[in-house]
């Protein structure tokens with residue numbers, strides 16, 4: 688069965704908009720686990736625009752499922768992850784000014800760097816994953832670094848799914864097949880949603896985990912709106 692790890696970046700975005708503690712990120716994470724989430728993912732960015740480094744430390748104290756920290760392994764990030772020791776770290780090559788993650792690693796070009804970072808995390812007992820585009824060459828490059836897993840970057844799948852789901856999944860099936868042959872475990876994430884997740888999970892053999900944030904939080908907001916509007920109306924009677 689594929690595990691669902693909920694990315695709570697958007698909860699932190701909402702909280703930071705007012706500078707207080709609403710919504711309470713820690714309570715949300717705890718509740719998500721109670722509701723059945725099998726993991727909590729965060730992606731602290733260097734500018735701490737949503738998840739703060741302190742959030743990562745606080746979450747470590749309360750997450751009882753799998754804690755997954757994603758990010759670009761700059762020194763500050765490596766130190767944070769080694770200090771916290773989550774169950775999993777996912778390396779993402781995001782630039783400081785990117786709105787969101789927008790590319791997988793070139794695992795061939797950055798082979799030496801990735802091998803070094805992966806080995807540091809593995810020595811600390813942390814499972815590793817490398818964010819990659821659905822390209823068998825990048826999967827092969829990831830294998831050479833010694834990583835336990837890859838995370839397939841699914842934005843292209845989500846984009847094309849609405850027009851042609853068979854074509855959208857094709858490169859992911861090929862990349863997943865190569866990963867399975869090489870014994871590299873598979874995670875996936877980015878822009879997965881209630882609309883596209885079932886088809887993806889059905890077609891990718893041995894998909895270990897998906898991390899979902901943006902769509903899941905938007906869907907939760909929308910599915911809750913009718914209920915909450917009616918609760919207000921009731922109090923205003």
Ligand SMILES: CC(=O)[C@@H](O)[C@H](O)COP(=O)(O)O
Nearest residue numbers: 696730757779787788876877
């Ligand atoms: C690695 C990845 O795919 C991302 O989706 C990411 O974790 C989301 O980051 P933002 O919430 O900053 O867009």
Ligand SMILES: NCC(=O)COP(=O)(O)O
Nearest residue numbers: 694876877878898900901
């Ligand atoms: N690793 C992907 C992730 O954590 C969430 O991505 P998104 O659902 O916010 O696009």
